[in-house]
Structure formats: C-alpha cells, structure tokens
Amino acid sequence: MTADTLNPAKAGLRAWLTTDTPASRGHARMVQAYLGWLSLTRNPLALLGLAILVVLIAVSALAPWIAPHDPLAQELTNRLQPPGSPGHLFGTDELGRDILSRIIHGASITLYIVTLVAVTAPVVGLVIGTLAGYIGGWTDTVLMRLTDIFLAFPRLVLALAFVAALGPGIENAVLAIAITSWPPYARLARAETLTVRHQDYISAIRLQGASATRIIAGHVMPLCLSSVIVRVTLDMAGIILTAAGLGFLGLGAQPPIPEWGAMISSGRKFLLDQWWVATMPGLAIFIVSLGFNLLGDGLRDILDPRSGQ
C-alpha cells in the first residue's frame, strides 16, 4: 500500500479501477474485471493455478527457442539415458530423443486440444441447455432425451468409438472429446436457465418486447456462463487425460508427434528399468491438470453467483 501512496499515477489508476461511479460502459466493465482480479489474488492456490497456465502458454509459444534439442532428432547411440545425463536434463527415450524438448513441444499440442474442446463443447452445451430450459415443452423433451443418450455412454468408450470411426489423429480426437463432453454443460445450463426464467428481470425484458433469441443470448446465457466456465476449468483436467488416454491407445496424436499421452504409451515398455521415459510426460500432465483444477476452484469463488455479492 505504501508503494501506491508514493506513486500518484498508480494510486490514481487504482482509484479509477475501484470507483463506485464509472463514467462509461468500458469503464464499468474494467472496474468489474479489476474487482474480480482482486478477489482472485486473495486466493493463493488459484493464483498458482493461473501461474501454471501462464507458464504452459509461454512454453508452448516459445517452444522452438527454449527447447534444447530438436524433439524429433533421433540419436540411437544415446538412447534411454537417465535424467541429468549431459545435455539431456530429463534423459532420452528409446530412440535417443531428448525428453525435455519433447515435453516442451508437446505443450502446444496439449494447449491446442484444450482450447479446441473449450471453444466447442461448452458452447454447444450452453446453447442446447438454455434453449431447452427457456423454451420448454417439446423442445425441452427432445433436447434433453438426446442429452441423456449421450450421457448414457461412458465418455472414453464413446470417444474411442468416434475416433475408431473417424480415424486416428489429433483433430479427430478433439472432435470425439467435444462430441462426448457437451452433455454435462447442457444439463448445467438448463438447470441454471430453469432457475432464472421466471425471475422478474426476465419477465421485465419480455414486457419490453424482446424476442426469445435476445432474451436467451443477452439475459439467460450470461447468468449460466459463470457456472459453465467453472465447470470447464474443472473438466479441463479430464479432457487432457482423455486426450492423453486416446494418445496412449494410439488413437490420438500419431508418431512422431510429441504428444504427452503418446509419450507415456511408448514409455510403458521401459517402465521398470527406464522409469523416466513415461514418468516425465506423466508429471507434465499432472501439473497442467492440477493448474486447471486450482484455477477452476478459484474461479468458482469469484464467478458463482451463489457464493457472494
């Protein structure tokens, strides 16, 4: 706090960001964002989660410059070196490739999968759930029975079936994960919609003559969004694991792409004598999943309308 009083520009910015009387739409939004950020900083574990994600993003963006070796370069004379051997911090795999470099390059693949699933499955679920909840009647029955059918299958098994039908590869793995992971979001969004659809503020906008589309998109969805975002961050760990699982079964990323799940898969042959080949990518999956879970817990405290305000 003393640093702020010493620095008038910073103190002015802080006052501007915490004012009760914002002067424009953008200003009001920034005040809300800043207050959200302040409550996030009060939760050290959530900050740790956020830091892990920032590191993941930075690593995947800078992979070509920070990776010590080419992730695909084989060196058969130098295979299965233990961690800490010269030039190979995490050791080498069965083809003599540097495991650290492969994990660094694999970060962008993990990020790619996570982002693609995050922008498809929750959006589809949100649209279906809010439509079903707001319109009700036959629409609700049809959409929810469809959701039930998808929910009835175990997720990984259904994803396996889709990948088997579509052919192996990262894109198809992402598609399969997205197809299998939207139903919980639809359920969640429908439940939230049912609690808000008879609120007075929805009646009020109906009485202003707003169309159903405007009400769902502008009034119902923003209220469902926070619980969906929380659910997404908490599900991310599961999505990474499913992607790794598909990679492990040889249905996700194909060799020689350094996907973490596929790396564990190839390392399992050496698990007893050369433990690091499977353990290092496993640790990476563990840390990133943990980061998403911690952030999700923190976001729940900030965004969940039931937890405050």
Place this chain on the structure above:
Amino acid sequence: MPISSDAGPMPLISVTDLDVRFGSDDEIVHAVRGVSFNVAEGETFGLVGESGSGKSTVLRAMSGLNADWTGTIEIGGTRLGRVRGKPFYKRVQMVFQDPYGSLHPRHTVDRILSEPCQIHGMSDIDNRVREVLIAVGLGPTFRFRYPHQLSGGQRQRVAIARALILEPEILLLDEPTSALDVSVQAEILNLLQRLKQERGLTFVLVSHDLAVVAHMCDRLAVMNAGRIVEELTIAQLRASEPAEAYTRQLLKASLGYDRSAAAGMESFD
C-alpha cells in the same frame, strides 16, 4: 357490457369477465373468477386484497405475462390477444414488486435502460437514458453502475425509469413499494405521483396496503378469492362506508393488529 358510471364515457382499459386458471385437468386452481372493471384515462385504479386474492394475477394477465386467461381485455378500444406485439409493450409497461429481483444482476443501469430503446428501434438512445435517469431522480453518476451497487429505493427508481423509457400511456404497478422501507416508500409514491402528472399516465396499482391505495388511487376494487367484492371511490374508502362485510373487515385489519378484532374475523372464501 356493464360500464361503471365512474369511469367516464370511454374507458382506456376495459376488463370484462376475466378468468384465470392454473394447472392441468385434475388440479385446476381457479385464481381469478369473472373479474370486470374499467379504468379511465389519467386515472389511478387500485386493486386491493389479501395475499392470494388474485390481484397480481389480474395484472399479469393484463401485461401479457400470463397467457392462460379467458374473457376480454381492451386497451383504448382494441381487444388484446394472448400474444402481444411491440406496439402493445410500447403503450403498457409494468413495475414489479421486488426491486432486488427485477433488475438483471449482470447488466449496468445503462444497459437496462438502453435495451428497450434498441428493441423498439428508437433513436437518440443516449439522451433518452440521460433524461429518464434525471426524471426518476437519479443523476448521471448512476448510469454505469450495477444493481448490486444500488440501494432498494434506487433500484426501484431504475425499474420505474425502465418502464418509462418507452414513453407508455399505462403503467401497471405490482405492489411497487411493499419491498421497501417506510421512508423510501413515501419517496417512490411521490415520484410516481409526480411522473403521472407530468406525463399524463394511467396507473393500475395492485397493493395490499390500504394506506398506499388511499394515497395514490382515485378508485379501487376490493378482491377476495379471485372475485371483485366491491368497487369504491376513494371518498367512500376515506369515509369508511363500504357496503360489503369483507371490505369492512379488510379496513379494520389495516388499522393495525388488535386481539379482539382478530378474534372476530371471519373467512369469506
């Protein structure tokens, strides 16, 4: 069609034989039974009754929020259907009971007020929002706040501003002050009176509070168990000369709790 002589030659609002039922075949709740009344232009008409008497249901049927009604509702001589269009919403607006529930928690005051203008394709939205905020006694500093940054009275002022921004002729008021504390109640009622005079509005006010009704209304109808028991002018109410036993009892109850009076209450269901 019985037209009340008090309502003048041409009523602005005319409700005839309104029936509202809820529920499906085996469990029907008959909430409103054969309600008829007329409201003249520029008048404030009160609907009074205890909880569950059907007064809010009448208002919701008039506003179009509840489509399960039979009978006729006419505004300015035009018969209303169950589904209302934009022209109706531009003429008739509603203020809700609970200002904590009637404003969207994630929208700023600015968005709450400008969205109706966007829906109706009105021009000069910026100025309209500024003017209506001043009209309801909130300055421009309130414009970009969120509802959780406002007090109950300020929220109700925003709700009134939202109803007024489309420049309607008729305001349906569903217990607009019952969720507010007493001093704020008076402010909001005075604000509504002033706006009515300035803009020539017609009010239909639902309330269980006879003091509010006596302060605001020209005429009132007393409802019990879904029926209109009696129509009174405010002078008759002030003179405490209602014809019906139920109204006399309601009037007695409004004077405050009295053990002997409470013991003598009877059920009029």
